[in-house]
Amino acid sequence: MSDDPATGSATFQRVADIIAETADIERDKITPESHAIDDLGIDSLAFLDIAFAVDKAFGIKLPLERWTQEVNEGKVPAEQYFVLKNLCARIDALVAEKAAKV
Amino acid sequence: MRLEYFEMIDAVVRLDRTAGTIEAVAKVPDASPVFEGHFPGHPLVPGVLLTETMAQASGYLILAHLGFERMPFLTGVDKARFRSFVGPGAVLTVTAKLEHDGSGYAVTKAAIRHEGKSICDAELRFRTMPFPEGLDAPMRERARTSGLLHLAGIGDGAPT
Numbered sequence: 001m002s003d004d005p006a007t008g009s010a011t012f013q014r015v016a017d018i019i020a021e022t023a024d025i026e027r028d029k030i031t032p033e034s035h036a037i038d039d040l041g042i043d044s045l046a047f048l049d050i051a052f053a054v055d056k057a058f059g060i061k062l063p064l065e066r067w068t069q070e071v072n073e074g075k076v077p078a079e080q081y082f083v084l085k086n087l088c089a090r091i092d093a094l095v096a097e098k099a100a101k102v
Numbered sequence: 103m104r105l106e107y108f109e110m111i112d113a114v115v116r117l118d119r120t121a122g123t124i125e126a127v128a129k130v131p132d133a134s135p136v137f138e139g140h141f142p143g144h145p146l147v148p149g150v151l152l153t154e155t156m157a158q159a160s161g162y163l164i165l166a167h168l169g170f171e172r173m174p175f176l177t178g179v180d181k182a183r184f185r186s187f188v189g190p191g192a193v194l195t196v197t198a199k200l201e202h203d204g205s206g207y208a209v210t211k212a213a214i215r216h217e218g219k220s221i222c223d224a225e226l227r228f229r230t231m232p233f234p235e236g237l238d239a240p241m242r243e244r245a246r247t248s249g250l251l252h253l254a255g256i257g258d259g260a261p262t
Contacts, residue, residue, distance in 0.1 A: 045177055048207045048229065055204055064205040 011058075011088040018053045019084075022046065032085035037078070060094040103155070105134045105147075109244075110155040111196065117166055117253040122200030124163040126248070128155050128214075130192045137190060147188040152222050153179055156212035160198040160226050164208045165245060166254040167200055168230060173237060174208060178227035185220045192216050198226075206230055 012032050019036070020027040023046045036042045042050065051062045070076040080086055103110050116125035130147055137145035157176045164174040188194065198212040208230055213223035233241070245251045 045229075048177065048204070048227070051204060052202060052207065052209055052227070055202060061203075061205055064207075066205070068206070 009088055009092075011092055012084060014057060015054060015084060015088055015091065018057060019050055022049045022053050030084065032083075032088070034084050035079065036082040036084065036087070038082075054091065058091055058095050060091065060098055062091070062094070103128050103130055105131060105136045105151060108154060110151070110158045111162065111248055114159075114162055114248045114250040114253055117163070117250065119166060119254065122163070122167060122203075124159055124166070124198050126159045126162065126196045128194045128196055130188060130190055130194065132190045134190075145190050147192075149182075149184045149222070152184065152188065152214055153182060153224060155194070155196055156198065156214060156222070156224055157226055159196040160210035160212050161228065162245065162248070162250050163198045163200055163210060164228060164230065165241070166250060166256075167203065167208075170238075170242065170245070170254075170256060171232075172230040173233045173241065174228035174230050176226060177207070177229045180225040180227070182222065182224035184222045186216070186222075188214075188216060188221055194221065201225070 009032075016027060016030040019025055019030055019040065019042070023040070023042050025040055025042075030040065034040050036047065036050075048064075051064055055061055067076075067081045071078045071081065081090065103112065110128050111126045112128055114124060114126045116123070118124075136148065136151070140146060140148050157179075161174045161176075168174075193216070195215045196212070197215075198210045200208065201211050202209040206229060208228045210226045210228070211223070212226055214221040242251065245254075
């Protein structure tokens, strides 16, 4: 699968499909550069639904609580977690981490 | 059940923290102001109260799963189906299974049966948060009287 900036990684394709279906957002509007909150207008409740779908699809547990705390405390800019290409990189890392444990 | 007080669960009879399952009993009262309107001369438990009953059983399950460290609040009801009517006096069996323990949220599948017959089922979503001030003690008391604390092996949870 291509990692072309316009189309993104395989992980991005799956995540974008999940967001489109879960949050009822047109698939074409979702790009790797999209900010889930600022650009796509996903609220915290909708993000929980997306997190559930992502957790199930990838067999991981997104550490949303820790991320939210870090952002709220100003330790990490929100873009690190909520711009989709960054979110997908973190998903890939969690998947790799899980695979390494098996 | 005390419908007017939203106290739906009478007793928790089984809890399996490993399997993530719970079973509770809820007896529909013989009389309630709810039945005066729903429906006049034809009393039925409203679907919204059956949903609340499934949510409370699920909530107890999540409370036990999280060791009473966090409080679950209902955020979503998916795939709810109401398959049979329930009237006054019915003794309901309420079950729930933890489908997913997420970060700051949880998902359950819950169901209600009456005399072996399926009444309703749904997938329920909860946000889990630190207890708001003042809610911890009342929830523990409710969990104690329902038998949940005892089954969960938390504290002196013997029901009265």
